[in-house]
Amino acid sequence: MKTLFLLFLFCHVSSPVKHTLKFFFTASSGVPNFPELVATIVVDEILAGYCDTNTKTIKPKQDWMKKVFEDDPQHLEHYNRHCSENDPVFFKTLMDSLKQSFNHSGGIHILQRMNGCEWDDETGEVNVFVQYGYDGDFFLVFDVKTETWIASKPQAITTKQIWDKDKDRITDFKKYLTQIFPGWLKKYVAYGNSTLLRKDLPSVSLLQKTPSSPVSCHATGFYPDRATMFWRKDGEERHEDVDHGDILPNDDGSFQMSVDLNLSSVTPEDWRRYDCVFQLSGVKDDLITTLDKAKIRTNWGKTNDMTFAITAAVVVFVLALILFIASGFIAYKKKKGERKIKD
CATH class of the missing domain: 3.30.500.10 (MHC class I-like antigen recognition-like)
Incomplete structure (x- = not known):
């Protein structure tokens, strides 16, 4: 199975x-x-x-x-x-x-x-x-x-x-x-x-597992699934040290996605030069989240909201995947590399 x-x-x-x-x-x-x-x-x-x-x-x-x-x-x-x-x-x-x-x-x-x-x-x-x-x-x-x-x-x-x-x-x-x-x-x-035909904007969070882990910009609760998210530095889209995740379904019919940024070569004083941009098709204004260490939700040294957020996301994904399999979805590979969406 x-x-x-x-x-x-x-x-x-x-x-x-x-x-x-x-x-x-x-x-x-x-x-x-x-x-x-x-x-x-x-x-x-x-x-x-x-x-x-x-x-x-x-x-x-x-x-x-x-x-x-x-x-x-x-x-x-x-x-x-x-x-x-x-x-x-x-x-x-x-x-x-x-x-x-x-x-x-x-x-x-x-x-x-x-x-x-x-x-x-x-x-x-x-x-x-x-x-x-x-x-x-x-x-x-x-x-x-x-x-x-x-x-x-x-x-x-x-x-x-x-x-x-x-x-x-x-x-x-x-x-x-x-x-x-x-x-x-x-x-x-x-x-x-x-x-x-509704347009639901997501809540966006900055997550990090350990001090040396990439920072994940996580958006959840958006609809429809025609969305993109990316990291910028000084207003320019960043491609290096960035890992884009797939769009995943939530159990309420909305969607979630993440994009990770590796900061191993970035000095602390340069962090605020980076921001995460979320774009939803058909919505004019972008959601922009500046990289701020104080706003990062972490789980090292304690059990907090991030642990539950990640666990919930995994559980939702598994349940949704089982539903799709039971429903007989024939395989299509999601095209990667798309960054901008026309309104």
Whole structure:
């Protein structure tokens, strides 16, 4: 099971006017006490709905998603039908076929699918995506332009050939990707606009484990996840001796991130020449925190707030990661090196 924790990362949309609807499916074989199929609805990186083969019904995870189902019972019925009947049969059949193709008779195996769309509410542009993964590797990708499947593994060729010949299935699949899903996404954004379109600034703290450790500029509680943070010296962005962390989810739907600065070669009188800058997409003013030894929260020689802050952050991250794995997030590697974000 440990390897499962390494398979999934999730990716963030960089534009402030782009919205995403993603459906994640995880089918498992040989995993004790775990549903054979788990499915989630994710809107703008927020978990909106969940179902599995144990519950067999869709569970809204946001108040606005609950309202969508209350106002449109047929929409709820569509999800419940797929959760209890259509999807479990499809994924079990495909899993059995793949295990045979890979000559896998036992052990733990994971089959995943991510599909959905991205909608730019400013230009109206819609992009769609469908990807399958098997045991952590890409397996099949759908090319909507050519209406064909692309095999990433030799074992996927047979499945590709069968699916390419099923023109009715492709037509129906393309209709969902290019018409139905974008319509759903626009509805979800309209219902959840107070949540999805909000801008929450974080609280920013300076943390240090020991006197010789790097100083960490830690921001938590911001939303959305389209943010960046960096260190400056005399007003110029600093790249040397700086380590950027990934954006991580909090359990309340907000996000956190850190950027570390190594001060081993900096004299104490030069500390105040440095500051930490946090930028949130769509927000004009930056949050600037000057490097001040008196403001650094430490934990050497005593147990204080920093210990609990770091422990809480780790616990939240682990819990969130487990949720994402259970929800079937196909791996995307977060692009690094981005520093500035256009408003």
